Structure formats: C-alpha cells, structure tokens
Amino acid sequence: MGLKEKAVGVGGCASGGLSILGGANVCHSMCMSIATLLSTIGITISGMPLMFLQKVAIPFWIAAVIILLAMLAFHQRMQFSKKAMLANIGLIIAGTPFRALSAFQMYFWIVGGALVVGSIAWALCGQKAKHNIYKSTASARKRGNGR
Numbered sequence: 575m576g577l578k579e580k581a582v583g584v585g586g587c588a589s590g591g592l593s594i595l596g597g598a599n600v601c602h603s604m605c606m607s608i609a610t611l612l613s614t615i616g617i618t619i620s621g622m623p624l625m626f627l628q629k630v631a632i633p634f635w636i637a638a639v640i641i642l643l644a645m646l647a648f649h650q651r652m653q654f655s656k657k658a659m660l661a662n663i664g665l666i667i668a669g670t671p672f673r674a675l676s677a678f679q680m681y682f683w684i685v686g687g688a689l690v691v692g693s694i695a696w697a698l699c700g701q702k703a704k705h706n707i708y709k710s711t712a713s714a715r716k717r718g719n720g721r
Contacts, residue, residue, distance in 0.1 A: 631671040638666050657697045664689025 612618070627634075642662055645654050668686025670679070 635666070635669060635671050638662075638669075642666060657693045657700070660693035660696070661690050664691075664693065 609618075642659070645652075645659060645662075648654075649659070664686040666686070667689065668683050670682045670686075675682070
C-alpha cells in the first residue's frame with residue numbers, strides 16, 4: 575500500500591472519528607443521506623425526516639447499555655473482542671442523551687471519544703505487531719533459522 579492510500583485511509587479514519595463530537599451532526603448527516611438517496615430516485619423531502627428518532631433516543635440508549643452489560647457478563651464464555659467492547663463503551667458514553675446531564679455533554683464526548691480513539695489505536699497496534707511477527711518469522715525462515 576502506497577503512501578497516498580495510507581494518507582487517504584488516515585484522513586477517512588480521522589474524519590469518522592471526529593464526527594462523534596456532535597451528536598446532532600450524526601443525526602443531521604443521517605437525515606441528509608436519506609434525503610440525498612431519495613432524491614436520486616425522484617422523491618424530494620423537506621424538514622427533518624428522522625426527527626422521530628429524538629423521541630426514542632433514551633430507550634435506544636438504555637437498550638444499548640443493557641446489551642453492553644450482557645456482553646460484559648458473558649465476556650469470559652463468549653470471548654468478545656475487548657477492543658470492540660471498549661469502542662462500544664466509548665460510543666455509549668459519548669451518546670448519553672439525558673437533558674439533565676447536558677451541562678456535562680462535552681465531557682462525555684471527550685471521554686467517549688478518547689475511548690473510541692484508544693480502542694482504534696489498540697487495534698491498529700495489534701495489527702502492526704502481527705505484521706512485524708510475520709515479517710520476523712519469514713526472514714528467519716529465509717536465513718534457515720526457522721522451522
């Protein structure tokens with residue numbers, strides 16, 4: 575993979591990671607995507623077609639927390655990815671929908687975003703370590719030191 579492809583990949587990851595900084599932006603992006611898709615087939619809409627999701631944000635968030643707790647409870651038996659679970663915890667923290675806690679929303683975004691970025695970095699470091707192990711065993715085999 576060339577430098578240009580890596581730069582595009584890093585830029586895409588950074589863009590996606592930074593999108594978590596605005597919960598309203600995520601909703602707006604989803605609405606605009608749906609409006610764009612519908613307009614390609616000739617259907618035009620105005621207003622906010624996904625505004626109904628605001629009414630069910632708290633039940634969805636509570637369901638996400640319950641599912642996460644179930645995953646944590648069964649982690650030993652089912653061997654879920656720790657990296658994915660850390661990312662899910664970060665997303666749940668960043669997406670806290672309660673108005674009573676809106677004064678702390680920026681802190682939730684920072685902590686949740688840091689957990690997501692940390693889990694992505696952890697996953698990327700793991701991939702790099704696997705790649706380095708493969709390279710070292712391949713070079714050892716070329717030298718005749720391998721199996």
